Amino acid sequence: MTKVFKALTIAGSDSGGGAGIQADLKTFQELGVYGMSALTAVTAQNTLGVQGVYPLGAEAVTAQLDSVGSDLQPDAVKTGMLFSGEIIRAVAGKVRQYGWDKLVVDPVMIAKGGSPLLQQEAVQALITELLPLSLVATPNIPEAESLTGMKISGLAERERAAVLIHTMGARFVVLKGGHDDGTTGVLDLLYDGNEFIYLESPRISTRHTHGTGCTFSAAAAAGLAQGNTVKEAVHTAKAFIQAAIEDCLGIGAGHGPTNHFA
Ligand code: PLP
Numbered sequence: 001m002t003k004v005f006k007a008l009t010i011a012g013s014d015s016g017g018g019a020g021i022q023a024d025l026k027t028f029q030e031l032g033v034y035g036m037s038a039l040t041a042v043t044a045q046n047t048l049g050v051q052g053v054y055p056l057g058a059e060a061v062t063a064q065l066d067s068v069g070s071d072l073q074p075d076a077v078k079t080g081m082l083f084s085g086e087i088i089r090a091v092a093g094k095v096r097q098y099g100w101d102k103l104v105v106d107p108v109m110i111a112k113g114g115s116p117l118l119q120q121e122a123v124q125a126l127i128t129e130l131l132p133l134s135l136v137a138t139p140n141i142p143e144a145e146s147l148t149g150m151k152i153s154g155l156a157e158r159e160r161a162a163v164l165i166h167t168m169g170a171r172f173v174v175l176k177g178g179h180d181d182g183t184t185g186v187l188d189l190l191y192d193g194n195e196f197i198y199l200e201s202p203r204i205s206t207r208h209t210h211g212t213g214c215t216f217s218a219a220a221a222a223g224l225a226q227g228n229t230v231k232e233a234v235h236t237a238k239a240f241i242q243a244a245i246e247d248c249l250g251i252g253a254g255h256g257p258t259n260h261f262a
Contacts, residue, residue, distance in 0.1 A: 006034045007225040008068055008100075009218060010061070010091055011080030011108075012041040012053075012117065018257025019045075019111075019211030020080060027218035030262035031240070033225050036072060038064035040091075041083045043117075047210060047252025050115035055083045058090040065094040076102035076225035078217050081117040085125035092129040102224040105134040105170065106217035107143045112210065112255055123147065132169030136230055138217045139165065141179040155187070162191035172230045174220075178212065190234055197231070199238050208248035208256035215258055216241045 007028050014020035021037050028035030040061055044052035068074065077100045082088050095103055107126055109118045118126070123146055131137055131147075141152050144161045147168070152161050162173045177187040183203060190197040219240040223233025244258035251257070 004034050005032070005222075005225040005227075006036060006072060006074045007218075007221050008036045008038065008074035008077045009080065009221070010038045010040060010065070010077065010082070011214070012043055012083065013039055014043055014045045014211070016046040016210075016252070016257070018047070019214045023211040023214040023257070023260065024078065024080065024218040026260035027215050027240070028222050030260055031219060031222040031226075031236075033222040036068050036074060038068065040087050041081060041117075043081075045111075047254035047256045049113035049254065050111050050117075053083070053115065053117070055087070058084075058086040061087050062090045062094060065091070065098075069094060069098040069100075073098070074100065074225070075227075076104070076221045078104040078106060078221035079130065080106050080214050080217070081108045082122070082126070082130075083117065084119050085122040088122055088125040088129050092133060095130075095133050101135065102221070103134045104136045104138060104217050104221045104224065105130050106138045106213055107147060108213065109143050109146055127168050131165070134170045135224070136172045136174060136220060136234070137165055137170035138174045138176060138213070138220065140176045140213060144175050155189075158189050159191070159196055162189055162196070166191055166193050172234075174234055176213065176216065178209070188238060190231070192230070199235065201238065201242050204242075204245050206245060206248055207254075208250060208258065209245060210255045210257050212241055212245060212258055215244055215260065
Protein backbone atom coordinates (compact mmCIF):
# COMPACT_ATOMS: atom_id res chain seq x y z
CA MET A 1 0.00 0.00 0.00
CA THR A 2 1.26 3.51 -0.75
CA LYS A 3 1.96 5.69 2.25
CA VAL A 4 -0.92 7.95 3.22
CA PHE A 5 -0.02 11.44 4.41
CA LYS A 6 -2.44 13.03 6.87
CA ALA A 7 -3.02 16.65 7.86
CA LEU A 8 -5.24 18.13 10.54
CA THR A 9 -6.84 21.56 10.46
CA ILE A 10 -7.98 23.24 13.67
CA ALA A 11 -10.19 26.08 12.49
CA GLY A 12 -13.63 27.57 12.03
CA SER A 13 -16.33 26.52 9.60
CA ASP A 14 -17.30 28.84 6.73
CA SER A 15 -20.79 27.91 5.55
CA GLY A 16 -19.99 29.55 2.20
CA GLY A 17 -17.24 26.99 1.65
CA GLY A 18 -14.50 29.43 0.60
CA ALA A 19 -12.44 29.81 3.78
CA GLY A 20 -11.90 28.04 7.10
CA ILE A 21 -12.20 24.29 7.52
CA GLN A 22 -13.81 23.90 4.11
CA ALA A 23 -10.95 25.61 2.25
CA ASP A 24 -8.43 23.60 4.25
CA LEU A 25 -9.99 20.21 3.56
CA LYS A 26 -10.43 20.96 -0.14
CA THR A 27 -6.80 22.04 -0.36
CA PHE A 28 -5.53 18.94 1.47
CA GLN A 29 -7.56 16.75 -0.88
CA GLU A 30 -6.32 18.50 -4.02
CA LEU A 31 -2.73 18.15 -2.88
CA GLY A 32 -3.10 14.44 -2.19
CA VAL A 33 -3.20 14.57 1.61
CA TYR A 34 -5.85 12.94 3.80
CA GLY A 35 -7.62 15.73 5.71
CA MET A 36 -8.92 15.76 9.27
CA SER A 37 -10.58 18.59 11.17
CA ALA A 38 -11.25 19.95 14.64
CA LEU A 39 -13.83 22.71 14.61
CA THR A 40 -13.41 25.75 16.86
CA ALA A 41 -16.41 27.79 15.75
CA VAL A 42 -19.23 27.80 13.26
CA THR A 43 -19.66 30.91 11.15
CA ALA A 44 -22.74 31.78 9.16
CA GLN A 45 -21.01 33.28 6.16
CA ASN A 46 -21.25 33.88 2.42
CA THR A 47 -19.42 36.01 -0.13
CA LEU A 48 -21.12 39.13 1.26
CA GLY A 49 -19.71 38.75 4.75
CA VAL A 50 -20.01 37.06 8.12
CA GLN A 51 -23.59 36.98 9.40
CA GLY A 52 -22.89 35.13 12.65
CA VAL A 53 -20.11 33.58 14.77
CA TYR A 54 -20.91 30.66 17.10
CA PRO A 55 -17.78 29.52 18.98
CA LEU A 56 -17.49 26.06 20.51
CA GLY A 57 -16.32 25.59 24.10
CA ALA A 58 -12.71 24.56 24.71
CA GLU A 59 -13.95 21.16 25.90
CA ALA A 60 -15.43 20.37 22.47
CA VAL A 61 -12.15 21.35 20.79
CA THR A 62 -10.11 19.25 23.23
CA ALA A 63 -12.35 16.24 22.65
CA GLN A 64 -11.88 16.44 18.86
CA LEU A 65 -8.10 16.76 19.24
CA ASP A 66 -8.01 13.74 21.54
CA SER A 67 -10.07 11.71 19.07
CA VAL A 68 -7.65 12.49 16.25
CA GLY A 69 -4.49 12.38 18.36
CA SER A 70 -5.24 9.06 20.04
CA ASP A 71 -5.83 7.23 16.79
CA LEU A 72 -5.04 8.88 13.45
CA GLN A 73 -1.92 10.95 14.29
CA PRO A 74 -1.51 13.73 11.71
CA ASP A 75 1.80 14.24 9.88
CA ALA A 76 1.23 18.01 9.99
CA VAL A 77 -1.24 20.34 11.70
CA LYS A 78 -2.48 23.83 10.88
CA THR A 79 -4.47 26.27 12.93
CA GLY A 80 -6.81 28.92 11.55
CA MET A 81 -9.62 30.73 13.35
CA LEU A 82 -9.24 29.95 17.06
CA PHE A 83 -11.54 32.68 18.37
CA SER A 84 -10.68 32.75 22.10
CA GLY A 85 -7.78 32.53 24.53
CA GLU A 86 -9.48 29.53 26.12
CA ILE A 87 -9.45 27.63 22.81
CA ILE A 88 -5.85 28.68 22.09
CA ARG A 89 -4.70 27.32 25.47
CA ALA A 90 -6.57 24.05 24.87
CA VAL A 91 -5.00 23.67 21.41
CA ALA A 92 -1.50 24.47 22.71
CA GLY A 93 -1.88 21.84 25.43
CA LYS A 94 -2.84 19.15 22.92
CA VAL A 95 -0.11 20.15 20.45
CA ARG A 96 2.41 19.64 23.27
CA GLN A 97 0.81 16.40 24.51
CA TYR A 98 0.80 14.75 21.07
CA GLY A 99 4.13 16.22 19.98
CA TRP A 100 2.75 17.81 16.81
CA ASP A 101 5.93 19.53 15.71
CA LYS A 102 4.99 20.30 12.10
CA LEU A 103 2.61 23.04 13.14
CA VAL A 104 1.54 25.87 10.82
CA VAL A 105 -0.08 28.75 12.71
CA ASP A 106 -2.15 31.07 10.54
CA PRO A 107 -2.95 33.86 13.02
CA VAL A 108 -6.47 34.52 11.71
CA MET A 109 -7.87 37.68 13.31
CA ILE A 110 -10.34 39.59 11.15
CA ALA A 111 -12.29 38.53 8.06
CA LYS A 112 -11.80 40.69 4.95
CA GLY A 113 -15.24 42.20 5.55
CA GLY A 114 -14.15 43.35 9.02
CA SER A 115 -15.75 40.73 11.28
CA PRO A 116 -13.54 39.70 14.21
CA LEU A 117 -12.61 36.00 14.14
CA LEU A 118 -10.32 36.27 17.19
CA GLN A 119 -11.14 38.10 20.40
CA GLN A 120 -8.78 41.00 21.04
CA GLU A 121 -7.61 39.61 24.38
CA ALA A 122 -6.70 36.33 22.67
CA VAL A 123 -3.87 37.90 20.64
CA GLN A 124 -1.59 37.67 23.68
CA ALA A 125 -2.41 33.96 24.12
CA LEU A 126 -1.54 33.39 20.48
CA ILE A 127 1.85 35.00 21.10
CA THR A 128 2.70 33.30 24.38
CA GLU A 129 1.02 29.90 23.95
CA LEU A 130 0.96 28.96 20.29
CA LEU A 131 3.70 30.80 18.38
CA PRO A 132 6.43 29.14 20.50
CA LEU A 133 5.12 25.76 19.31
CA SER A 134 4.91 26.68 15.64
CA LEU A 135 7.20 25.57 12.86
CA VAL A 136 5.72 28.15 10.50
CA ALA A 137 3.63 31.26 11.18
CA THR A 138 1.82 32.84 8.23
CA PRO A 139 0.59 36.34 9.17
CA ASN A 140 -0.60 38.86 6.61
CA ILE A 141 0.44 42.48 7.10
CA PRO A 142 -2.47 43.52 9.41
CA GLU A 143 -1.95 40.37 11.51
CA ALA A 144 1.79 41.02 11.75
CA GLU A 145 0.99 44.58 12.87
CA SER A 146 -1.31 43.28 15.56
CA LEU A 147 1.22 40.68 16.77
CA THR A 148 4.13 43.11 16.89
CA GLY A 149 2.39 46.41 17.65
CA MET A 150 4.30 47.90 14.69
CA LYS A 151 2.93 49.89 11.77
CA ILE A 152 4.34 48.19 8.70
CA SER A 153 4.84 50.09 5.46
CA GLY A 154 8.22 49.50 3.81
CA LEU A 155 10.20 46.32 3.27
CA ALA A 156 12.61 47.14 6.11
CA GLU A 157 9.66 47.17 8.51
CA ARG A 158 8.40 43.87 7.15
CA GLU A 159 11.80 42.36 7.82
CA ARG A 160 11.80 43.79 11.35
CA ALA A 161 8.32 42.41 11.98
CA ALA A 162 9.37 38.97 10.67
CA VAL A 163 12.34 39.00 13.04
CA LEU A 164 10.08 39.93 15.98
CA ILE A 165 7.61 37.13 15.19
CA HIS A 166 10.53 34.72 14.87
CA THR A 167 11.67 35.88 18.31
CA MET A 168 8.20 35.01 19.63
CA GLY A 169 9.00 31.38 18.76
CA ALA A 170 7.93 30.72 15.16
CA ARG A 171 10.89 28.96 13.55
CA PHE A 172 9.86 30.16 10.07
CA VAL A 173 7.78 33.25 9.36
CA VAL A 174 5.94 33.88 6.11
CA LEU A 175 4.79 37.50 6.07
CA LYS A 176 2.29 37.62 3.24
CA GLY A 177 2.25 40.78 1.16
CA GLY A 178 -1.19 40.48 -0.45
CA HIS A 179 -2.67 43.27 1.69
CA ASP A 180 -0.14 45.78 0.40
CA ASP A 181 -2.61 47.39 -2.02
CA GLY A 182 -1.54 49.58 -4.89
CA THR A 183 1.53 47.59 -5.86
CA THR A 184 1.74 45.66 -9.13
CA GLY A 185 3.40 42.66 -7.56
CA VAL A 186 2.90 40.70 -4.35
CA LEU A 187 5.98 40.13 -2.23
CA ASP A 188 5.78 37.46 0.42
CA LEU A 189 8.68 37.38 2.85
CA LEU A 190 10.02 34.08 4.21
CA TYR A 191 12.34 34.37 7.19
CA ASP A 192 14.06 31.39 8.81
CA GLY A 193 15.98 33.22 11.51
CA ASN A 194 18.89 33.61 9.13
CA GLU A 195 18.02 35.00 5.74
CA PHE A 196 15.17 36.92 4.13
CA ILE A 197 13.75 35.24 1.05
CA TYR A 198 11.25 37.15 -1.08
CA LEU A 199 8.67 35.24 -3.08
CA GLU A 200 7.26 37.46 -5.79
CA SER A 201 4.21 37.09 -7.97
CA PRO A 202 2.14 39.39 -10.17
CA ARG A 203 -0.84 40.96 -8.41
CA ILE A 204 -4.11 39.67 -9.84
CA SER A 205 -6.83 42.28 -9.90
CA THR A 206 -9.92 40.53 -8.50
CA ARG A 207 -12.36 40.84 -5.63
CA HIS A 208 -12.49 37.05 -5.35
CA THR A 209 -9.83 36.47 -2.72
CA HIS A 210 -11.97 35.10 0.09
CA GLY A 211 -10.11 32.36 1.96
CA THR A 212 -6.69 32.97 0.42
CA GLY A 213 -4.91 32.91 3.79
CA CYS A 214 -6.59 29.67 4.85
CA THR A 215 -5.82 28.03 1.51
CA PHE A 216 -2.16 29.13 1.57
CA SER A 217 -1.50 27.81 5.08
CA ALA A 218 -3.36 24.56 4.34
CA ALA A 219 -1.24 24.04 1.23
CA ALA A 220 1.91 24.63 3.29
CA ALA A 221 0.73 22.11 5.90
CA ALA A 222 0.00 19.58 3.13
CA GLY A 223 3.55 19.94 1.84
CA LEU A 224 4.99 19.46 5.32
CA ALA A 225 2.79 16.39 5.85
CA GLN A 226 4.30 14.92 2.67
CA GLY A 227 7.77 15.34 4.09
CA ASN A 228 8.84 18.42 2.15
CA THR A 229 11.07 21.04 3.72
CA VAL A 230 9.52 24.29 4.91
CA LYS A 231 11.02 26.18 1.96
CA GLU A 232 9.66 23.64 -0.53
CA ALA A 233 6.24 23.61 1.16
CA VAL A 234 6.03 27.42 1.15
CA HIS A 235 7.03 27.65 -2.54
CA THR A 236 4.41 25.05 -3.49
CA ALA A 237 1.78 26.84 -1.39
CA LYS A 238 2.59 30.12 -3.12
CA ALA A 239 2.15 28.52 -6.57
CA PHE A 240 -1.09 26.86 -5.45
CA ILE A 241 -2.65 30.07 -4.13
CA GLN A 242 -1.54 32.05 -7.19
CA ALA A 243 -3.30 29.56 -9.48
CA ALA A 244 -6.32 29.46 -7.15
CA ILE A 245 -6.75 33.26 -7.38
CA GLU A 246 -6.11 33.30 -11.15
CA ASP A 247 -8.81 30.69 -11.76
CA CYS A 248 -11.30 32.04 -9.21
CA LEU A 249 -14.80 30.67 -9.65
CA GLY A 250 -16.63 34.00 -9.82
CA ILE A 251 -19.53 32.80 -7.66
CA GLY A 252 -21.55 34.85 -5.18
CA ALA A 253 -22.44 38.54 -5.25
CA GLY A 254 -19.53 39.65 -3.03
CA HIS A 255 -15.98 38.51 -2.35
CA GLY A 256 -16.03 35.05 -3.86
CA PRO A 257 -13.81 32.07 -3.14
CA THR A 258 -10.65 31.13 -4.98
CA ASN A 259 -10.47 27.89 -6.94
CA HIS A 260 -9.21 24.99 -4.86
CA PHE A 261 -8.76 22.59 -7.79
CA ALA A 262 -5.08 21.77 -8.25
N1 PLP B 1 -13.97 32.59 7.99
C1 PLP B 1 -13.28 31.65 8.60
C2 PLP B 1 -13.99 30.60 9.35
C3 PLP B 1 -11.89 31.66 8.50
O1 PLP B 1 -11.18 30.72 9.11
C4 PLP B 1 -11.24 32.64 7.77
C5 PLP B 1 -9.80 32.59 7.63
O2 PLP B 1 -9.06 33.50 7.57
C6 PLP B 1 -11.97 33.63 7.17
C7 PLP B 1 -13.34 33.58 7.29
C8 PLP B 1 -11.30 34.75 6.46
O3 PLP B 1 -11.85 34.96 5.24
P1 PLP B 1 -11.28 36.11 4.34
O4 PLP B 1 -10.25 35.47 3.46
O5 PLP B 1 -12.45 36.57 3.55
O6 PLP B 1 -10.71 37.16 5.20
